[in-house]
Amino acid sequence: MAVAEKIDTPLLDELEKGPWPSFVTEIKKARQTSPMCDDLLGQLELSYREKIGHWKHGGIVGVLGYGGGVIGRYSDVPEKFPRVAHFHTMRINQPAGWFYTSDALRTLCDIWERHGSGLTNMHGSTGDIIFLGTRTEELEPCFQELTANGFDLGGSGSSMRTPSACVGPARCEWACYDTLKLCYDLTMTYQDELHRPPFPYKFKIKCAGCPNDCVASIARADLSIIGTWKDDIQQDDDAVAAYAAEGVNIQKDVVDRCPTRCMEWDGAKLTINNRECVRCMHCINVMPKALRPGKERGATILIGAKAPIVQGALLSSVLIPFVPEEELEETVKELINRVWEFWDEHGMNRERIGELIQRVGMANFLDAIGLEPVPEMVSAPRDNPYIFFRTDEEQA
Amino acid sequence: MSAQPAKRITDIGPPHYEKFLPPIIKKNYGKWLYHERIAPGVFVHVAESGDRVWTVRAGSPRLLSVQTLRQIAALADKYSGGHLRFTSRNNVEFLLDNPDNIEPLKRELQEMGFPVGGTNNAISNVVHTQGWVHCHSAATDASGIVKCVMDALYDHFTSESLPAKLRVALACCLNMCGAVHCSDIAILGVHRRPPKIHHDALRKMCEVPTLIASCPTGAIRPATVDGRQSVEVIEAQCMYCGNCYTVCPAMPLNNPDTDGLSIWVGGKVSNARTAPKFSKLAIPFLPNNPPRWPEVVDAVVNIVNVYAANARKYERMGEWIERIGWPRFFELTGIPFTRYHIDDFKHAGLTYARSTHIRM
Numbered sequence: 001m002a003v004a005e006k007i008d009t010p011l012l013d014e015l016e017k018g019p020w021p022s023f024v025t026e027i028k029k030a031r032q033t034s035p036m037c038d039d040l041l042g043q044l045e046l047s048y049r050e051k052i053g054h055w056k057h058g059g060i061v062g063v064l065g066y067g068g069g070v071i072g073r074y075s076d077v078p079e080k081f082p083r084v085a086h087f088h089t090m091r092i093n094q095p096a097g098w099f100y101t102s103d104a105l106r107t108l109c110d111i112w113e114r115h116g117s118g119l120t121n122m123h124g125s126t127g128d129i130i131f132l133g134t135r136t137e138e139l140e141p142c143f144q145e146l147t148a149n150g151f152d153l154g155g156s157g158s159s160m161r162t163p164s165a166c167v168g169p170a171r172c173e174w175a176c177y178d179t180l181k182l183c184y185d186l187t188m189t190y191q192d193e194l195h196r197p198p199f200p201y202k203f204k205i206k207c208a209g210c211p212n213d214c215v216a217s218i219a220r221a222d223l224s225i226i227g228t229w230k231d232d233i234q235q236d237d238d239a240v241a242a243y244a245a246e247g248v249n250i251q252k253d254v255v256d257r258c259p260t261r262c263m264e265w266d267g268a269k270l271t272i273n274n275r276e277c278v279r280c281m282h283c284i285n286v287m288p289k290a291l292r293p294g295k296e297r298g299a300t301i302l303i304g305a306k307a308p309i310v311q312g313a314l315l316s317s318v319l320i321p322f323v324p325e326e327e328l329e330e331t332v333k334e335l336i337n338r339v340w341e342f343w344d345e346h347g348m349n350r351e352r353i354g355e356l357i358q359r360v361g362m363a364n365f366l367d368a369i370g371l372e373p374v375p376e377m378v379s380a381p382r383d384n385p386y387i388f389f390r391t392d393e394e395q396a
Numbered sequence: 397m398s399a400q401p402a403k404r405i406t407d408i409g410p411p412h413y414e415k416f417l418p419p420i421i422k423k424n425y426g427k428w429l430y431h432e433r434i435a436p437g438v439f440v441h442v443a444e445s446g447d448r449v450w451t452v453r454a455g456s457p458r459l460l461s462v463q464t465l466r467q468i469a470a471l472a473d474k475y476s477g478g479h480l481r482f483t484s485r486n487n488v489e490f491l492l493d494n495p496d497n498i499e500p501l502k503r504e505l506q507e508m509g510f511p512v513g514g515t516n517n518a519i520s521n522v523v524h525t526q527g528w529v530h531c532h533s534a535a536t537d538a539s540g541i542v543k544c545v546m547d548a549l550y551d552h553f554t555s556e557s558l559p560a561k562l563r564v565a566l567a568c569c570l571n572m573c574g575a576v577h578c579s580d581i582a583i584l585g586v587h588r589r590p591p592k593i594h595h596d597a598l599r600k601m602c603e604v605p606t607l608i609a610s611c612p613t614g615a616i617r618p619a620t621v622d623g624r625q626s627v628e629v630i631e632a633q634c635m636y637c638g639n640c641y642t643v644c645p646a647m648p649l650n651n652p653d654t655d656g657l658s659i660w661v662g663g664k665v666s667n668a669r670t671a672p673k674f675s676k677l678a679i680p681f682l683p684n685n686p687p688r689w690p691e692v693v694d695a696v697v698n699i700v701n702v703y704a705a706n707a708r709k710y711e712r713m714g715e716w717i718e719r720i721g722w723p724r725f726f727e728l729t730g731i732p733f734t735r736y737h738i739d740d741f742k743h744a745g746l747t748y749a750r751s752t753h754i755r756m
Contacts, residue, residue: 014687015540018547021509023459023529023539030461040529047528047537048686051652055532057645065406073530089530093410098482101416102469105480109462109469118462122482125523125574132459132530147405162410166484169426170417171441171449171491178426180413191407211667215484218672219578219665226667257710259669282668282710289430307572310612310639312742315578315672349606350643 009041011048030118036133037117039081046077061088061136063143066195069153070139087117088139090131091154092146093162093187093194094123096180097170107149115142126204127164127215128154152191158350159197163187165207166214174284175209176227176297177325183207185329190336199340200347200356210293211281217305217316222353223339224302224316225332230324231294232274233283239290240270254283298324301335304354314354317362321376338369418479420449420493436556437512438498450492452501454510455521455546455553458486459529459539467508475501485521485563487514513554517561519700520553522546524566525574527585532645533638534568535585535655536684541692542566545583548693549700559707559716562700563664570637578663580713581696582675585684587636588654590615591647595626602644610639635741657682657692661699661725662714673714676722676747678729680736695731702729721755 015024024041031037043054059072071089078085092108108129112118116134124130129151134142143153154162163186166172168179186205187194193203206217209227217224244250250265262276263283272283274294284291301323302316323331339353342365347356357365366373375381414422424443431441437453460468468488472480475497476490483489488510490501502512514520522545525531527538545564552558565576568585576582598607607627608616615633619626629640640647659682663675678699682691699713706728707716717725726733739747 011687015543018543019511019550020543020546020553021455021457021511022543023457024543025509026457026459026461026464029463032463044528044537048540051536051655051684051686052650053528053531053534055528055530057532057641057648064404073532087530095410095416096413098484099413099416099421100480100482102472102478102480104411104416105465105469105472109465113462120460120462120465121458122456122460122465122486122488123458125525127484144404147408150408150411152406152408152410164484167481169428170413170421171428171451173428173430173441175426184410184413188409191409195407213665213667213672216575216578216665218667219663220575253709257669280667280669285668286710289432292430307567307575307577309571309637309642310610312612313572313577313674315674349609350639 007038007042007045009045012041012045027119033113034116034118036083036087037119039083040087040117040119040133043075043077043081043084046080055087061139063140063153066153067197068156068159068195071156073133084133086135087133088136090116090134090139090142091124091126091128091156091162092131093152093154094127094129094164096165096183096187097167098123098127099170108151111142111145111149115145126154126161128162153195155194155197155202157197158199158201159195159203160190160193160199161202161204162194163205163207164215166209168207168209172209173288174212174227174281174293176229176293177207177209177225177299177328179207179209179227182225182329182332186332186336189333193340198344200343201350201352203340203353205336211279212285218302219305219315220307221305221316222303223332223336224305225299225328226302227293227297227299228279228322229294229297230322231296233272233277233294234292235270235272236290237269240287241268243287243290248286254286257282257286296324298322299328301332303339304352304357306352306354310350310352311355311358314352314358316354318377319371321374335369342368416479418449418477418491418493420447421479421491423447424449433516433556434498436518436554437502437515439515440495448493448495450495450498452490452492452498452505452512453483453487453514454489454505454512455514456486456488456510457539457543458521458524464508471501471504474504483521485514485523487521511550511554513556515556517556517558518553519549519558519562519564522564522566523574523576523579525568525572527568531568533571533641533650535587535650536568536657537686538566538568538574538585540686541583541657541689544688544693545696548697552700558700558704560710560712562703562713564696571642576660577674578665578672579675580661580663581699582660582663583692583696584658584660586656586658586681587638587649587651588656588681589636589649589651590629590631590634591638591640591649593627593629594646594648595621595624598626598644598646599624601646607640607644607647610643612637612639616640652684656684657689659692659695659699662712662717664712664714666712669710670712670715670718675714677737678725678731680734699729723755
């Protein structure tokens with residue numbers, strides 16, 4: 001068999017210039033072991049020349065018994081680039097916090113070299129390990145090798161997505177609950193929802209250990225679990241003084257930046273009115289040796305974030321202001337069950353939970369899931385007088 | 397005699413994370429006291445036990461070959477006891493229990509072409525989507541633009557010289573798989589023409605009621621074309637979101653002549669100081685100009701430079717703009733304000749100026 005001709009890629013070669021590491025170099029490296037990468041480069045060069053993508057729309061492919069985890073992808077110019085005629089993606093559950101051993105990483109590499117293009121994303125936007133590009137007949141053998149080695153597929157379509165977590169207590173003093181444990185527990189509890197699409201649309205859960213929200217849960221998760229604390233900020237006055245001595249301008253950089261102006265600095269001592277603190281993290285971020293989250297830790301649970309599709313982007317909003325860490329897992333699971341039941345009953349096709357809440361109103365949603373309204377749920381009470389009074393309350 | 401077929405394993409989930417934690421992390425799990433910055437891309441965490449773990453962070457192109465992953469694994473074997481992790485922004489982190497390994501590891505990473513940095517007041521790695529490498533609805537490529545933008549912003553990754561952290565993200569269409577809508581700077585691929593309807597394919601591939609319901613503005617309605625059931629698009633109502641294409645492959649809206657990019661600024665997800673906020677429109681349209689996208693790169697660099705020169709310490713992009721006001725942002729950056737900057741979707745009025753607080 002003739003050696004495949006090297007495809008000329010003058011436009012893509014421009015992307016091997018400059019200091020930032022190049023994805024084109026990566027694709028070229030993978031062609032050492034995968035001829036698919038030659039055709040991928042060829043098709044991509046064509047896209048760069050014509051300014052248009054050359055992948056067809058979807059296609060239902062997958063592994064036996066699962067309804068998600070594989071994104072079907074076919075070239076629209078297979079006659080030119082037959083080796084990427086199929087180029088399906090496999091999504092694989094990442095370990096919580098994205099920790100690996102070098103052996104685990106090499107195992108994944110070996111499996112993917114045998115069954116696909118040898119190209120990956122570490123990681124996809126939702127957090128999964130992404131295996132980029134394989135043929136339909138390789139999906140099932142690849143899946144079987146993955147599970148034999150302790151890995152499993154992530155979600156796609158109308159299924160739950162692999163939950164993700166920040167580094168949490170593994171390497172962060174600010175983790176207000178065990179993000180890795182909760183992320184893992186939820187992933188294991190909802191394997192069925194992850195692998196067999198049961199919902200009107202996708203459902204994402206992200207576990208952030210503190211209000212810095214390093215996993216962007218408030219912007220990207222239908223259910224955002226963000227660590228916080230209830231008692232006073234732990235304060236080390238000597239360490240505050242040491243920061244001041246090192247040149248930190250406590251007044252300007254800490255006190256004046258506090259959103260509630262709940263602290264005072266007299267040049268020697270920092271006084272925090274903890275009752276006014278909104279746990280924004282700024283002072284702690286500036287002086288991590290001197291200030292730490294309190295000891296009574298837990299999380300705020302928020303609901304409804306999403307990207308624009310379909311009815312516009314949403315940020316998550318507060319559902320439960322504080323859940324103590326020891327009650328978190330049970331509370332979250334109970335809440336998820338009630339939320340899914342409501343969504344299942346009332347959600348329209350491709351309607352995310354946040355959009356459903358917008359459509360029916362937060363108050364009706366709260367009634368349905370059995371939560372009492374509290375002022376922490378709103379930035380302000382309504383400013384319009386069009387209130388749907390309930391007739392059963394007129395007697396009161 | 398045939399071999400017993402192996403039992404098919406399913407629904408096992410990911411490996412338990414504890415299997416992958418370095419010993420020093422396991423020992424001090426949940427017992428970290430504080431951390432300190434050492435250098436760009438390097439910080440140390442100190443535990444209650446007195447143990448220290450040094451983290452070295454390097455940027456990656458996200459799209460990684462197995463060959464490069466094996467190189468990364470070899471570095472972990474050599475310097476961090478065979479352990480490593482990735483961050484939510486596609487950086488790779490090595491966790492060292494011996495600080496003598498920091499400099500040699502940094503050297504090897506740099507020799508591999510992987511920049512060390514992305515910490516504190518730096519521009520961290522870009523969160524982005526697949527683009528022409530793998531997506532059917534992309535208005536532009538993703539990895540290519542990210543490469544060009546990060547080439548230009550490289551020094552901001554390897555140093556910590558900005559007023560605050562700066563998060564750049566890119567999504568190649570309005571589906572926003574990258575959920576870029578709360579970034580300091582978001583680069584977003586846009587379509588600008590309604591979908592083209594392939595009536596023959598539509599009949600075979602698409603469910604008309606689902607298709608009609610998919611449109612957020614009600615711009616799609618049933619129509620009879622050549623005596624058969626199909627749909628039509630009221631073009632004046634179409635804002636090119638691509639929902640219809642997502643549910644119906646016969647409604648493509650990719651168009652090489654009119655697709656391009658938009659730039660959004662001032663979003664954040666952290667609760668530090670101010671509440672999380674959406675990115676707002678800065679530039680409605682820039683041409684799609686591969687392979688180096690000079691217009692996009694120039695626009696992003698300009699915004700970064702103006703921000704760096706004008707924002708106060710600890711002010712994120714959005715906080716700076718809120719302090720100085722949007723008119724001044726447009727004045728300082730030289731970006732023209734147009735009719736496209738005024739919202740006309742749901743709740744549009746919320747962004748209209750409803751006071752006389754105007755800087756003259």
